[in-house]
Amino acid sequence: MKFNNIKHIVASLFLTIGLVSCNNDDEGVGPVVPSIDFSGTFAQQDQMGRPGINTVLSGTSEIKNNFNVTIPSEQGATFQPLFLDQAVALHDAFGTTYETNILGLDAPTLTTILASDVLQVAPNAPTTYFDGTNVLTGRTLTDDVIDVSLILIFGGENGDRFNGQDLDNDGTPDLPILVTDGVSNAGETPLNVFPYLEVPHS
Numbered sequence: 001m002k003f004n005n006i007k008h009i010v011a012s013l014f015l016t017i018g019l020v021s022c023n024n025d026d027e028g029v030g031p032v033v034p035s036i037d038f039s040g041t042f043a044q045q046d047q048m049g050r051p052g053i054n055t056v057l058s059g060t061s062e063i064k065n066n067f068n069v070t071i072p073s074e075q076g077a078t079f080q081p082l083f084l085d086q087a088v089a090l091h092d093a094f095g096t097t098y099e100t101n102i103l104g105l106d107a108p109t110l111t112t113i114l115a116s117d118v119l120q121v122a123p124n125a126p127t128t129y130f131d132g133t134n135v136l137t138g139r140t141l142t143d144d145v146i147d148v149s150l151i152l153i154f155g156g157e158n159g160d161r162f163n164g165q166d167l168d169n170d171g172t173p174d175l176p177i178l179v180t181d182g183v184s185n186a187g188e189t190p191l192n193v194f195p196y197l198e199v200p201h202s
């Protein structure tokens with residue numbers, strides 16, 4: 001009885017496939033392609049040219065949400081002053097002042113660069129977020145983007161300023177660890193074909 005039911009299901013499936021895939025060549029009608037409806041109003045919800053920048057430098061949820069729906073060409077003028085205020089405030093919260101970073105950028109210059117959420121690509125340089133020499137010349141799948149961004153904001157001249165230092169040697173760290181998210185990118189092996197996913201970690 002079960003075998004007969006399976007036969008009927010398989011026969012129905014083949015008949016359905018045949019009806020969908022066949023066409024009358026004499027009439028020149030091709031296969032039926034479902035139409036996709038793109039009508040309506042669409043709204044941008046997020047942007048991630050430089051992941052983490054908006055998270056760190058937007059002082060409020062309102063600023064963060066507004067940044068996400070603003071086109072990059074309009075972000076700089078609007079958000080650079082807000083990002084600058086937040087960068088200064090984050091340093092002030094730990095009793096320090098912003099220190100020119102590892103690239104020699106002061107706070108106004110760095111926040112001017114970061115306020116426009118675009119990913120630069122340097123056609124004549126290696127594609128990398130940072131490879132030890134080249135900085136922000138693109139981005140590869142194995143780049144530790146968050147750590148690089150945190151180092152640019154908090155790392156100071158040597159890149160390790162907020163790294164849990166005990167400034168007064170009393171055995172208690174005086175500065176928190178802000179130059180890394182603590183998630184290593186070691187061992188990442190994305191595929192070299194779309195969608196570039198790697199084997200799940202066990």
